[in-house]
Amino acid sequence: MSTMKSIELNSAALAAQTILESSGETYRAEETALRMCDAFGLKEPQIMAFPTGFIISAVTNGERETRVFRVPERSIRLDTVDIVNNISRQISRGKMSANEAYDRLIALRNLPALPWWRGCTYFALAAAFFTVMFGGGFTEFIMSFCIGFLVQTAQFPLARLNFPNQLRAFLLGFLAAFLSVIVLQLIPGQQESLITGVIMPLLPGLSMTNAVRDTIRGDLISGLGRGAEALISAVLLSAGVAAALLFKGMLWTM
Amino acid sequence: MDNVVRALACMAAACFFGMILRQPKSTLIYTAVIGLVGYVIFILMKGTLLAFFVSGLVVGILCELSARIAKKATTLFLISSIIPTVPGLGLYRSMMALSENNLELSLQIGVETLAGIGAIALALTIATAIFSCIRPLRLQRLKH
Numbered sequence: 001m002s003t004m005k006s007i008e009l010n011s012a013a014l015a016a017q018t019i020l021e022s023s024g025e026t027y028r029a030e031e032t033a034l035r036m037c038d039a040f041g042l043k044e045p046q047i048m049a050f051p052t053g054f055i056i057s058a059v060t061n062g063e064r065e066t067r068v069f070r071v072p073e074r075s076i077r078l079d080t081v082d083i084v085n086n087i088s089r090q091i092s093r094g095k096m097s098a099n100e101a102y103d104r105l106i107a108l109r110n111l112p113a114l115p116w117w118r119g120c121t122y123f124a125l126a127a128a129f130f131t132v133m134f135g136g137g138f139t140e141f142i143m144s145f146c147i148g149f150l151v152q153t154a155q156f157p158l159a160r161l162n163f164p165n166q167l168r169a170f171l172l173g174f175l176a177a178f179l180s181v182i183v184l185q186l187i188p189g190q191q192e193s194l195i196t197g198v199i200m201p202l203l204p205g206l207s208m209t210n211a212v213r214d215t216i217r218g219d220l221i222s223g224l225g226r227g228a229e230a231l232i233s234a235v236l237l238s239a240g241v242a243a244a245l246l247f248k249g250m251l252w253t254m
Numbered sequence: 255m256d257n258v259v260r261a262l263a264c265m266a267a268a269c270f271f272g273m274i275l276r277q278p279k280s281t282l283i284y285t286a287v288i289g290l291v292g293y294v295i296f297i298l299m300k301g302t303l304l305a306f307f308v309s310g311l312v313v314g315i316l317c318e319l320s321a322r323i324a325k326k327a328t329t330l331f332l333i334s335s336i337i338p339t340v341p342g343l344g345l346y347r348s349m350m351a352l353s354e355n356n357l358e359l360s361l362q363i364g365v366e367t368l369a370g371i372g373a374i375a376l377a378l379t380i381a382t383a384i385f386s387c388i389r390p391l392r393l394q395r396l397k398h
Contacts, residue, residue: 024327024329025329028327028329076274076275076276077275077276078272078275078276078277078278078329078330078333079276079277079278080276081327081329081330082278082326082327082330085326085327114276119274122270122273122274123270123274125266125270126267126270126271126273126274129263129264129266129267129270130263130267130338130342132259132260132263132267133260133263133264133267133293133338134342134343135260177349192343192346192347192350195346196342196343196345196346199342199345199346200267200271200337200340200342201271201274201337203337203340203342203345205271205333205334205336205337205340206275206333208336208340208371208374208375209329209332209333209336209378210329211375212375212378212379212382213328213329213332213378213382215379216379216382216383216386217386234345234371237345238345238348238349238364241345241346241349242349242352242353245349245350245352245353246352246353248353249353249354
């Protein structure tokens with residue numbers, strides 16, 4: 001088995017893996033890998049991808065080679081999806097070799113993550129502006145910023161504890177609503193715009209759009225899985241909010 | 255004046271939501287504008303079920319178009335453009351009614367909210383389907 005052929009299959013597999021890990025659509029991972037295999041001259045490429053893993057195989061030098069990959073952890077990084085997309089476009093135009101693609105994908109995967117405080121600041125600003133969009137004033141803007149920052153910061157210890165993903169939505173919803181209620185007891189303001197603004201960035205917009213797009217391309221399993229994910233986290237998020245509001249009602253009547 | 259502030263806030267919110275998702279910087283201006291267009295349509299149509307559908311459809315089509323103009327993947331535009339239209343307010347109001355023991359109102363708003371999400375998903379499906387007719391052909395050519 002020649003190593004040259006292997007690296008071509010490996011780089012196609014690495015591209016698919018990177019897309020799945022950055023929460024790209026499943027069909028995109030399949031299409032990118034197929035396009036790369038085709039451009040590298042691999043015969044009979046086949047790929048079967050799910051949001052949590054994929055199998056890729058192709059014939060190299062008269063022998064069929066297969067790779068199996070698991071994607072245990074996913075994060076949201078649309079910039080990575082975009083770069084992999086560009087790499088695959090260049091490959092299918094014949095402007096990039098397998099070795100070069102492999103090196104670039106490895107370098108891309110080793111890029112450092114965003115510092116936590118910047119992610120939290122973006123989240124806090126998004127929450128604050130959503131609050132204003134729902135009719136909040138300047139006081140609510142400031143409150144929403146602080147609560148949003150705290151809620152996003154709370155995701156890190158939860159992630160480290162390996163907390164189940166869906167229960168995380170419940171806890172974050174609870175935290176967002178409960179902190180809002182507490183703050184509003186100290187400083188008067190609008191409850192509706194504040195809580196809604198903070199939970200807006202927590203809504204599963206990505207799962208929903210990806211579910212739609214996977215279903216359209218005939219990737220039914222991924223579509224259903226992502227749809228269920230979106231529905232469950234939306235329901236749990238609202239359950240968290242309801243729990244916080246009920247809890248506040250109990251405390252105040254005591 | 256109030257409406258201008260809210261419109262600007264909508265654009266900023268869509269923009270920062272895109273930054274949480276780590277969207278490429280060049281796409282942020284598109285998503286801010288498309289997000290605003292979707293939200294304005296939603297408000298002008300008084301937030302009915304049809305409003306969810308129409309603004310989802312417009313957002314979907316604008317995203318597919320801008321993806322083709324900027325030569326980037328559609329997902330990069332879609333997620334943060336649709337987020338201002340997603341019914342977070344209905345979700346909150348439904349839970350608020352639930353905590354006040356008003357089950358009837360809570361169910362009513364809750365079902366409306368779920369139907370709204372369904373309408374957005376359907377609209378995005380239609381918008382994507384219109385544009386995806388071209389792509390599978392190219393993939394078939396690749397496969398043989």
